[in-house]
Amino acid sequence: MSGTSPLFDNIVNLSKRRGIVFPSAEIYGGFRSTYDYGPIGVLMLRNVKDAWWRSMVQLRQDVVGLDASILSPPQVWEASGHLKNFSDPLIDCKNCGSRHREDKLDDPNTCPTCGTKGQFTEARQFNLMFETQAGPVKDSGSVAYLRPETAQGMFINFANVLNTSRKKPPFGIAQIGKSFRNEITPGNFVFRTREFEQMEMEFFVPPEEAEKWYEYWCNERFNWYIEHGMNKENLKLRAHDSDELSHYSSGTSDVEYKFPWGWDELEGIANRGDFDLTQHANSSGNKLEYFDQATGIRYTPHVIEPAAGATRTMMAFLMDAYCEEDVDGDSRTVLKLHHRIAPYKVAVLPLSKKPELSEPAQKVYEMISARWMTDYDETQAIGKRYRRQDEIGTPFCVTVDFDTLEDSAVTVRDRDSMTQDRVSIDQVVNWLNDRLD
Numbered sequence: 172m173s174g175t176s177p178l179f180d181n182i183v184n185l186s187k188r189r190g191i192v193f194p195s196a197e198i199y200g201g202f203r204s205t206y207d208y209g210p211i212g213v214l215m216l217r218n219v220k221d222a223w224w225r226s227m228v229q230l231r232q233d234v235v236g237l238d239a240s241i242l243s244p245p246q247v248w249e250a251s252g253h254l255k256n257f258s259d260p261l262i263d264c265k266n267c268g269s270r271h272r273e274d275k276l277d278d279p280n281t282c283p284t285c286g287t288k289g290q291f292t293e294a295r296q297f298n299l300m301f302e303t304q305a306g307p308v309k310d311s312g313s314v315a316y317l318r319p320e321t322a323q324g325m326f327i328n329f330a331n332v333l334n335t336s337r338k339k340p341p342f343g344i345a346q347i348g349k350s351f352r353n354e355i356t357p358g359n360f361v362f363r364t365r366e367f368e369q370m371e372m373e374f375f376v377p378p379e380e381a382e383k384w385y386e387y388w389c390n391e392r393f394n395w396y397i398e399h400g401m402n403k404e405n406l407k408l409r410a411h412d413s414d415e416l417s418h419y420s421s422g423t424s425d426v427e428y429k430f431p432w433g434w435d436e437l438e439g440i441a442n443r444g445d446f447d448l449t450q451h452a453n454s455s456g457n458k459l460e461y462f463d464q465a466t467g468i469r470y471t472p473h474v475i476e477p478a479a480g481a482t483r484t485m486m487a488f489l490m491d492a493y494c495e496e497d498v499d500g501d502s503r504t505v506l507k508l509h510h511r512i513a514p515y516k517v518a519v520l521p522l523s524k525k526p527e528l529s530e531p532a533q534k535v536y537e538m539i540s541a542r543w544m545t546d547y548d549e550t551q552a553i554g555k556r557y558r559r560q561d562e563i564g565t566p567f568c569v570t571v572d573f574d575t576l577e578d579s580a581v582t583v584r585d586r587d588s589m590t591q592d593r594v595s596i597d598q599v600v601n602w603l604n605d606r607l608d
């Protein structure tokens with residue numbers, strides 16, 4: 172599914188104009204399937220990942236983190252089933268030669284490139300793994316793969332984590348990192364790219380508790396998007412039909428977002444049974460089990476996996492927060508982002524560039540930036556500067572004006588209500604702290 176809309180075009184333009192996302196290798200004509208995150212985008216993407224990590228690791232005693240390697244040997248991917256099954260159905264249009272993913276066509280009979288009907292080749296399975304060579308000798312023994320998901324890192328480190336972390340089921344291992352898929356049809360901006368970032372957690376549970384934890388994680392993950400400011404009416408939790416399920420999964424639900432081209436996946440939550448640990452135990456010859464000393468029972472934990480995309484989620488946050496508003500006959504573009512997701516939390520704006528204001532403003536900047544990501548802007552009229560901050564979603568603007576020299580106070584302007592409060596400089600960090608938890 173693809174297509175543009177005014178909202179989609181606005182997000183792509185804003186991203187380019189404000190340094191959120193750039194097409195990669197643009198000076199060489201672009202690479203289409205990968206993107207670079209600019210000075211504002213890198214902050215926002217980091218905030219998406221930090222917000223996930225905060226909820227999934229920092230605030231929980233039953234989840235620990237991991238940062239596993241991107242490159243791994245074929246055995247991992249043989250055992251996981253990716254070398255055999257991680258493929259999408261590829262078809263060619265016999266008229267124009269364009270290639271498509273059969274299961275993602277709006278109309279299964281019509282070429283989206285040239286519009287010709289009924290001229291597709293038979294579908295063949297196209298494996299999405301990126302293969303490379305590790306080491307100086309190029310032979311079959313040096314084949315390695317870039318991971319297409321972060322999840323396998325958690326499975327193959329299950330015993331390492333169990334033996335070193337004092338955790339026992341139910342417990343989880345969480346990871347954020349890059350994944351690579353040779354997608355047949357990358358597109359819709361950063362929605363589907365060949366290099367992207369994932370935020371995944373494998374939650375290991377006693378088999379009889381799997382269903383309960385599956386329900387629990389579906390709810391937790393759905394609510395995470397709402398807690399971070401997404402509009403509820405743009406989100407839904409969709410349970411997969413039985414014919415959509417992987418053979419090992421007894422339940423999968425997707426958190427879907429209402430993108431301009433229709434409902435599409437942000438995250439999948441799957442009840443994976445003991446498939447992954449059993450596969451790796453059989454292939455490696457290592458036991459991947461838990462021995463419960465209290466009951467004397469040894470078992471292979473079942474796994475509940477919430478798997479989200481960081482880059483895709485960031486795009487959904489951008490779309491969801493984008494507003495154009497009329498303010499006293501003037502229009503303003505504003506990103507109404509949750510403060511945890513907003514690239515900058517605060518901007519410090521001296522009313523004039525004169526040293527008598529810029530010096531105290533620099534001091535205010537130093538105080539605030541020690542705590543939060545803060546922008547400093549002294550160019551152009553104050554109204555323009557407010558608009559610039561609105562456009563990138565900065566929740567608070569702190570203005571240092573000539574009265575500051577008299578009352579040692581600043582004006583703090585709220586992005587959404589545009590109300591202004593006078594706050595004394597020695598209280599401004601506390602004032603912001605109450606609003607930027």
Ligand code: ATP
Nearest residue numbers: 354362363364367369436437438439478479480483
């Ligand atoms: P699809 O069916 O759309 O190809 P998938 O169901 O194979 O996706 P998963 O393997 O469940 O995706 O991956 C988990 C998450 O990783 C997805 O929900 C998505 O947010 C993200 N993701 C997967 N592929 C891509 C990609 N090519 N570009 C950006 N994000 C991706």
